[in-house]
Amino acid sequence: MTGVRVEDWHAAVLAACGDGYDWFDWLGCTDEIGVSDELRVVLSLRRLDEPGLPELLLECRVPRSEPRLASVRDVYAGAAWHEREAAEEFGVEFVGGDRRRLLLDGGVTAPLRKDEVLAARTAESWPGAKEPGESDAGAGAAGAASPSRRRMVPPGVPSPEVWGDRDPVSSPPDPAEVAASVSGGRVRRRAR
C-alpha cells in the first residue's frame, strides 16, 4: 500500500497510469474513526502486460471533517462509478467528479460512516429489551428485573449516555464514542 498525500493524489494516479498500471481495478473507502479522524480512500490498479504481478494499491487519507479529494475519472473513466459510490456512502467530495446521485435519495448523508446511527432502530421498541421472566404486560411496576438494572440496547444503537436521550446541557456526542458504541460494547464503562 502506497500512501499518497491529498494534494498529490491526481498526479500520483496519473504517474502510475503512465508507469504501465493502466487497468483500473477498484476504488474503495473506509472510515478510520477510532484509529484516526480520517477517511481512507484506496485505489487498486493492475497492469495488463504482466497480469501475474500483484496489484498496485494507492491510499489517501482525507480528514473526516473536510473530505475533499481530486477525482481521477479523467485518468480512468471507470473510476467515476466508484467515486460516486464513495461520495454517497461516506460523504467524500470528489472535485471534478461525477456529482449525480447513484443509489440513495438526497436526504441521506453518509450512511457508511461508522458514527452513523440507525435511527429506525432507536425509534422502534426492541423485543430483546425485556429480561427473562418479563412480559410486555408486566414490564412496568411488576417486572421481574429490578428497576436499577441497566436496560439493554440493541446492536447498532449507542447507549443512552453516549447518544440520544442525554442531558441537554452536556456537550454534543463525540463521533468516535458513538462509532465505538454502535459496534458493540459499553464504551464509557470500559474507558473508566
Add this chain to the structure above:
Amino acid sequence: MSPTDAGVHGRIRLIEPACTSCMLCVRECPVWCITLDSHTEPDPDAAPGARVRLVNVLDRFVIDWNLCMYCGICVDECPFDALAWDAHHPAAAPVPEALRHGIAELA
C-alpha cells in the same frame, strides 16, 4: 442429529418444554422477528422445605414470518436446543397478521 441435518431450512420449530425464556434468540435476531413474553413463578419441582427458587415460565413466543430471513442464528444460539429447523415451510397467508406464529403453530 444436528438441527440442520434435515437439509431444508423450511421453517423454525419451537420445542416448548426445552425453552427457558432466556431471551438469547430474541436479542440475537438481526431482524427482530421474535417476540417472547415470560413470567417467573416458584419452582414446582423444588424439594419440600427447600429455599424457594424462581423459574421462568414461557407465556408467549411469536416468530413473525413476514420479517424472518431464515438465517438460523436463533437456532445456532439457543443453548437448550429449543429451536430447530423443520423441512416444512410456513404456509402462505392472506394477511400479514396470520404469519405471526405463536407457540401452538411453531410446535
